[in-house]
Amino acid sequence: MTVLSLADIEAAIRDALDTIRPGAVGLPGNADLTQEADLDSIDVMDLIMEIEDRLDLSIPVETLAQARTIESLRAGIHQLNGGKP
Amino acid sequence: MSLLDKFAAQRALQASLAQTGGVAPIATPMDDVDSATSGTIGGRRMILAGTNNYLGLTYNAACRAAAIEAIEAQGTGTTGSRMASGNYAGHRALEQALAEAVGWPSCIVFSTGYQTNLGVISALAGTGDYLMVDADSHASIHDGCKLSNATTIRFRHNDPENLDRRLARLGDEAHRALIVVEGIYSTLGDPAPLREIVDIKKRHGAWLLVDEAHSFGVYGPRGLGLCEELGLLDDVDFIVGTFSKSLGGVGGFCVGRHSELELLRFVSRPYIFTASSSPPSIASTREALRQVLDGHGLRAHLWRHAKRLYAEGKRLGFRMGTDTPAPIAALVFDDRTRARALWQALLDTGVYTNLMIPPATPSGVSLVRISLSAAHSDEDVTHIVSALEQARHTVFGLG
Numbered sequence: 001m002t003v004l005s006l007a008d009i010e011a012a013i014r015d016a017l018d019t020i021r022p023g024a025v026g027l028p029g030n031a032d033l034t035q036e037a038d039l040d041s042i043d044v045m046d047l048i049m050e051i052e053d054r055l056d057l058s059i060p061v062e063t064l065a066q067a068r069t070i071e072s073l074r075a076g077i078h079q080l081n082g083g084k085p
Numbered sequence: 086m087s088l089l090d091k092f093a094a095q096r097a098l099q100a101s102l103a104q105t106g107g108v109a110p111i112a113t114p115m116d117d118v119d120s121a122t123s124g125t126i127g128g129r130r131m132i133l134a135g136t137n138n139y140l141g142l143t144y145n146a147a148c149r150a151a152a153i154e155a156i157e158a159q160g161t162g163t164t165g166s167r168m169a170s171g172n173y174a175g176h177r178a179l180e181q182a183l184a185e186a187v188g189w190p191s192c193i194v195f196s197t198g199y200q201t202n203l204g205v206i207s208a209l210a211g212t213g214d215y216l217m218v219d220a221d222s223h224a225s226i227h228d229g230c231k232l233s234n235a236t237t238i239r240f241r242h243n244d245p246e247n248l249d250r251r252l253a254r255l256g257d258e259a260h261r262a263l264i265v266v267e268g269i270y271s272t273l274g275d276p277a278p279l280r281e282i283v284d285i286k287k288r289h290g291a292w293l294l295v296d297e298a299h300s301f302g303v304y305g306p307r308g309l310g311l312c313e314e315l316g317l318l319d320d321v322d323f324i325v326g327t328f329s330k331s332l333g334g335v336g337g338f339c340v341g342r343h344s345e346l347e348l349l350r351f352v353s354r355p356y357i358f359t360a361s362s363s364p365p366s367i368a369s370t371r372e373a374l375r376q377v378l379d380g381h382g383l384r385a386h387l388w389r390h391a392k393r394l395y396a397e398g399k400r401l402g403f404r405m406g407t408d409t410p411a412p413i414a415a416l417v418f419d420d421r422t423r424a425r426a427l428w429q430a431l432l433d434t435g436v437y438t439n440l441m442i443p444p445a446t447p448s449g450v451s452l453v454r455i456s457l458s459a460a461h462s463d464e465d466v467t468h469i470v471s472a473l474e475q476a477r478h479t480v481f482g483l484g
Binding site for chain 1: 230231238239247254255
C-alpha cells in the first residue's frame with residue numbers, strides 16, 4: 001500500500017468538501033465542520049465517501065466516526081493508510 | 086456545554102416545523118384509525134396514504150379473527166424471551182411457514198423489524214469480518230453495523246460499480262464480507278440493482294443479505310419480494326423482512342439458506358434479551374402470510390393504484406423519487422419549506438401523507454411520501470390525485 005502524504009490527503013479532503021459544501025473549502029483545519037460548514041451526521045459520512053473515491057481507499061465507518069475537523073480527518077486517514085500518528 | 090445543550094438544535098428544528106394551532110407533521114397525532122385507509126386527524130376525516138399498509142391486511146377479517154382467538158387462548162403477551170418462557174408453538178410455526186415459503190432451511194422471528202436487522206447483522210458479522218452497506222440504508226441496518234464488531238464500509242447508494250471497487254480492495258478478505266442492501270429503499274421507493282449486486286457478490290465470493298421490508302408482499306409471484314421477482318432466490322444468502330408493513334402486524338424475520346442461521350438464537354443479543362412477540366401479533370401474521378402467498382389479487386390492485394398515481398404525479402410536474410411506478414410515491418423537494426407546505430395542503434384536503442426531512446433523507450432532499458394500499462379504492466386514489474392537483478395550484482401557484 002502506498003502511503004499517502006498528509007498534503008495529498010488534505011487536498012482530497014478539501015476537494016471532497018467542495019463537492020459536499022461549496023464555499024467551505026477554505027475553512028481552517030481545526031474548524032468544526034458540523035458547525036462551520038453546517039454538516040450533519042449524514043453529510044459527514046457522504047464527505048468520507050467522496051474522500052474514499054479520491055484516494056482509492058476504503059475508510060471504515062467506525063474509523064472516523066468522531067472526526068469533525070479537516071485535521072482530525074487527515075490524521076485518521078493517514079494512520080489508516082499506514083502513516084505514523 | 087452541559088448534558089442537555091445538544092438538544093437545542095433539535096428544539097429549534099421542531100419549532101420551525103410546528104404551525105400554531107396546526108397538526109404536527111412529525112409524529113402526527115392520530116385521533117382515531119378505523120380502517121386500513123381511513124382515520125381522523127386534528128378532528129377531520131382523512132384518507133391515510135402514509136402508513137406502509139401495502140396490502141391493507143391490518144383490518145382483514147381473517148387476520149383480526151386469528152388475533153382475537155390467540156388472545157382468548159394464549160393471553161395478551163408472552164412476558165418472556167424466546168430463550169426463556171416466550172418460545173410458543175405459534176412463533177415456531179410462523180418460522181417454519183416463512184422458511185418453507187422461501188424454500189430455505191432456517192428462519193428466525195424477531196420482536197420488531199428494527200431488532201431483526203440489529204440482531205442478524207450484529208451476530209452474522211463479527212471481529213475480522215466486513216459489512217458492505219448501501220449508504221442510504223435504513224437506520225436499523227446502520228445500527229446493526231454499530232452493534233457488531235465487524236468493519237463497516239459504506240458504498241454509494243445503488244451503485245454496483247462503487248461496491249465492486251470496495252470489495253476489490255479487500256482482496257481475499259472479501260470472503261468475509263456481508264453485503265447488505267434493501268429490496269426497495271423506504272424513503273424514495275427505489276429498487277436495488279440486485280442482478281448486478283448478485284453478480285459482484287459471486288465474483289468476489291462475498292455474502293448477500295437483502296432487506297425486503299418494503300418489498301415483501303408487494304413484489305414477486307408469491308409476494309416474497311424483489312429477489313423472487315427477479316428470480317434471484319438461489320443467489321441470495323439471507324432475506325430479512327418485517328411484519329409491520331404488508332403483513333399488518335409487529336415483528337420481523339430472517340430467512341437463511343444456511344442452517345447456521347439457527348445458531349444466531351444463542352448469540353444475537355437483540356433476539357435473546359427482549360420479550361417475544363405477543364400471541365395475537367404472531368397469529369395475525371401467520372394468517373397474513375397465507376394471504377400474501379395467495380395474494381395475486383391484492384398485489385394487482387396495489388400496482389394498478391401505483392401506476393396511476395405515478396403517471397398523475399408526472400403529469401402534474403412533480404419530481405418523483407423513482408424512475409418507474411412503486412407503491413411508495415416520493416415527491417422530492419430541495420427546499421424543506423415547500424415540502425412542508427405541500428404536506429399541509431394535502432392534509433387540509435383530507436389526505437395524510439409522510440413528511441420526511443434531512444437527516445432522515447438521502448442527499449439532503451425533503452420528501453412528501455405517499456404510500457398506497459390495496460385497500461385504497463379507486464375513489465381514494467382519485468381524491469389523492471385531486472388533492473395533489475389542488476395543492477400544486479395553491480402552494481406553488483401552478484396551473
